[in-house]
Amino acid sequence: MKTLYVVRHAKSSWEDMSLSDHDRPLLPIGIKKTNRIVNYLKGKGVKPDLLLSSTAKRAHETAKIIAGGLGYPPDKIQTEQNLYHASPGGILRELYGLTDEIESVMIFGHNPAFTYFVNDYLEETIFNLPTSGLVCIVFETDRWENIGNADFHNKYLVTPKMLK
Helix, strand or coil: CEEEEEEECCCECCCCCCCCHHHCCECHHHHHHHHHHHHHHHHCCCCCCEEEEECCHHHHHHHHHHHHHHCCCHHHCEEEHHHCCCCHHHHHHHHHCCCCCCCEEEEEECCCHHHHHHHCCCCCCCCCCCCCCEEEEEECCCCHHHCCCCCEEEEEEECHHHHC
16 A cells, blocks of 8 residues: 655745745745644654655745654655646656655645646545645555556545634
8 A cells, every 4th residue: 555645835925026936935824724734644643654845945844844743854855846847647757756665655736736636536526725735545556656557545635724
């Protein structure tokens, strides 16, 4: 079994228009809502083997918040430029490249790609994976390169709004 956690970055700021999209920081409300997700994951005993983030500041900051809450060393978060402007196929290619010793991975990135990607694994289509939203998918395979053809089930979809 391979477990994938797909996390959209927390709510970010558009206040400083001199910053590039890549460099936008999180808003305090984004941090607060991400901590709701952390508490949910802690309650489930989630301990991913790998955290893989887009290089964008808001995604990496979200990964650091969750890493800290789950006891994952923030300096061990791997970043991948391809997750910044990913397509669903690009996300799969990143996952196919993981070593099979990794049983569970949590990826951090952006819409619209993350919404399109998770919709391939949800029973009911969603129109938007909200900021700090998370989907957990379990694939019935021992090899990451086989997840595209493996049986799977959606373990849960959780958003900060659901955790008020």
